Amino acid sequence: MKIKRRMSRNERREALEGYLFVLPLLVGLVGLTLWPVIRSLMISFCQYNIMNPAKFVGGRNYIELFHDPLFWQSLKVTVIYSIVSVPLGLAAGLAVALLMNQKVRGISLFRTIYYLPAVVSGVAVSLLWVWIFNPDYGLANTALKSVGIAPQQWLSSPKTALGSLIFMSLWGVGGGMVIYLAGLQSVPGQLYEASEIDGANSLQQFRHITLPMLTPVIFYNLVMGIIGSFQVFTQAFVMTGGGPVNSTLFYVLYLYKQAFNYFHMGYASAMAWILFAIILVLTLLVFKSSSMWVYYEGERRN
């Protein structure tokens, strides 16, 4: 027999209060996130310049995209950037984290210093690096000169501009470093002690203890790195404007140009959905592959 229980006065009150509290968040989520997402999907099938009413054009925006050389150029730039900068950032972050995990006097000061760049605003960092890359007065060429290497054009040449931005991405390793550091500190000390008794050297310890124990953190940093690198915008917008000759025309920068310089909102929305699909597929692939290389504590391998 089922007993239908009515909510007591107090319970109802509590529920109401609960909803009242989450109301501002819900309004924001639905009105400022969910609705724009749905709208952008709708607009991606329309011709729309924000003034005239949107005109339905079917899949024309998507078809035009595939014939647009700049779309492929922006995709190429972004993919190259991701392929190089994500592994580079992962490795550099881990390397710095290992250094910052040493028991040295004043280590927390060093940790702060290495983490600091990661919290500085992207625009400020970009302006700083414009100085560093200045061919005549920049730090980069001064450093090269002191070791006898010819000065480079950095951002001024289509050959080196993208490479310069990849190099600059190392500036943000502090963010990944902090997460690695947290991972490193949770590796149980007895594993190292046991391996020491077995005669393992530090390289073997790193290869067979540290690295496997860190795989969940590496996994997390990899996923976030991929998502972040496909959305690079600020550096190119502030420093190069996509040039010279579209050599740093990142995907999101081109999307921005289509939307807010040319007012092709439908085209830009279509680009946004293709980007979403790319990131989704890549993230799913990484998740699928995780069973092969990510080790979780308490998990048994057969």
Place this chain on the structure above:
Amino acid sequence: MLIRLHKLAITCIPLLLCILLCSGCSNHNQQTSNVINLRMSVFGAKQESDLANALARKFEKTHPNIKVNVEPVAGTGYDVKLIMQSAANTLPDVVFLTDTLVPPFIDFKVVRNLRDFTDKDKSFNLDDIYPQMRNTGVGKDGGLYMLPRELGVVVLFYNRTLFKRAGLPDPRPDWNYDDLLRIAKKLTIKDENGRIIQYGMSAPYAWGACYSAWVIANGGSVINSQGRSTFSKPETLRALHTLTDLVTVYKVSMPPNQSLTAPGIDPFAAGKVAMIINVFPQVPQFRATMRNFDWDVQMLPAGRVKRVINIGSAGYGISSTTKHPQESWEFLKYIMSQEGQRVLGRTGSGIPALKSLANDPCWRKPNLKPHNLDAFINSVKYGMDWQTIMPLTKSEVSDAVSEAFDKVFTGQADVETAFKAADIKINRILDAESKQ
């Protein structure tokens, strides 16, 4: 007591949050009795908002029933902001705009036609504005959408100290392209390693106000009477060579990706470049930073075929949705009156657009550089027809032109390849626009 407070908080906090969320939408429009509040948007530079505030305060003195609130738009997205405001129906009443913003601001219904006012209001004398400048505010439909506040002409700024060091006399008003090249060669200096440490000149090559007049002066054209690009014509390509060769062949003009100075320091002001192509609003900056150099201005040299000089202007319009068109017009009229124009002239950042103020001391300051101010006034008669290059000011088109120049200057393509590709691209953009 404590429990009660807790209950009160539970009901009040969400309510307060909601009120806070909504209150952002409705706080302008508090009008006291008969005072009308006008909103005026200006470009975010301090120079701009200072000028607008000076004009507003003076205007309010004679119009006590009108108050003008200046809204500076920070950053580079001025046009985007105004277009978004137009879509959201939150436009201000009076709008600052420039010649290149006239077409998009018409398309996106930011500004309204001013002919109703200029035709009816007999107290306003449109004929006192230089006709070439007036033309910059005219739309495709013949309507007037911007009252140009200043006489904008492109001139040559030169560093007389560097000229004297090289034993060169000042450029004469009747000089031409060959003189420019000859002088620029003498003013380009290399160090013992063959590295250039001083350039003879530099120009904003890909800027519409630079290349378009240059191409026409040297026998080419950029757009035909049907509004199609003519960048691939042999005579245009030859004319483009006269500009790009200064950089790539003669190496006397500074490439756009070089500076010879630290970021943020103007190479001309630092004496690293002897001649530049620029406009009057740069004058206050050079007055402030070029204390160690003597400098002046001269008319642009004639091209291989004729002398054509690019002109342009900035000014003000009235928004398409204003509820106070008459009051906005009164303010615009004040800005364009001799009194309002003198306010602009005194700031040193613009030459008044009124012919009657051509010799007015408000902007002619004999104690300050540059001395050859007639160069600006005399350039007007060589001004090219603004309307003919209007289609090229579309940002998609100007991006295509910049890309072509970039390719040439970075050695990725020669002039012919780069601009033939740009020609196809530009015509495709213009076709797509006309189909809409």
